[in-house]
């Protein structure tokens with residue numbers, strides 16, 4: 001059966017690096033497939049209002065392109081997310097989109113378990129900053145099955161493949177492996193739970209993985225630093241069960257609000273008329 005690949009492109013540049021890497025990956029997928037491209041930066045995605053109305057029935061009061069995009073992703077057999085690095089992070093539209101995904105806690109469709117490849121482009125080696133981490137954290141929160149995550153370098157549109165056979169070959173491998181049984185292999189310095197290489201220092205030898213938020217510690221194995229991360233049962237997004245529990249916690253918020261709202265109003269009202277809003 002023809003597989004559907006959805007490529008979520010976070011670059012506004014037509015035929016820019018994100019777009020051509022995603023297309024090169026698809027040229028190398030051995031399985032029969034069709035490619036649907038979504039330029040998220042050209043879609044109308046409004047920022048979440050934080051009203052929690054969606055928790056009641058998965059319906060957001062904002063009228064824009066969110067549902068069209070999310071439903072298309074939910075109908076995909078695999079997803080490619082490609083973002084340029086902008087000031088050491090991913091394009092901010094990805095975060096605006098993620099914030100709106102609160103509604104997926106109670107929607108009738110879900111992205112859980114879908115294979116995803118995350119791609120980041122950056123103009124200067126070593127300057128991709130936390131952009132890859134943003135894409136991986138996006139995928140983990142939504143329960144996507146992260147098959148691979150890679151950074152490609154090139155500043156000009158198309159430059160990622162210009163006289164750069166290595167990057168073109170890397171894209172090809174991603175396509176070949178997308179639907180294969182190959183396990184994702186994590187680097188030996190990366191978080192053993194999610195593969196992230198971004199770790200927060202919490203003082204002493206304590207650390208927390210910034211992407212999966214499991215806790216652990218840094219040990220010394222002779223001259224080498226080694227990272228030990230353990231499963232944190234109180235995590236809110238790492239497993240389906242944890243996300244489900246968090247969904248219930250969110251549902252309970254309404255009841256808590258109804259119970260506390262008068263007391264909260266007493267606390268907040270003295271701040272009401274302070275300052276002048278631009």
Ligand SMILES: Cc1cc2nc3c(=O)[nH]c(=O)nc-3n(C[C@H](O)[C@H](O)[C@H](O)COP(=O)(O)O)c2cc1C
Nearest residue numbers: 011016017018084085086087088122123124127155
């Ligand atoms: C506003 C802006 C900020 C950027 N910031 C960075 C950066 O922090 N680090 C970097 O390596 N490249 C940076 N770049 C370069 C892009 O990441 C690079 O050109 C990338 O290949 C663009 O992908 P695209 O062709 O798909 O748009 C920036 C580009 C723009 C327009």
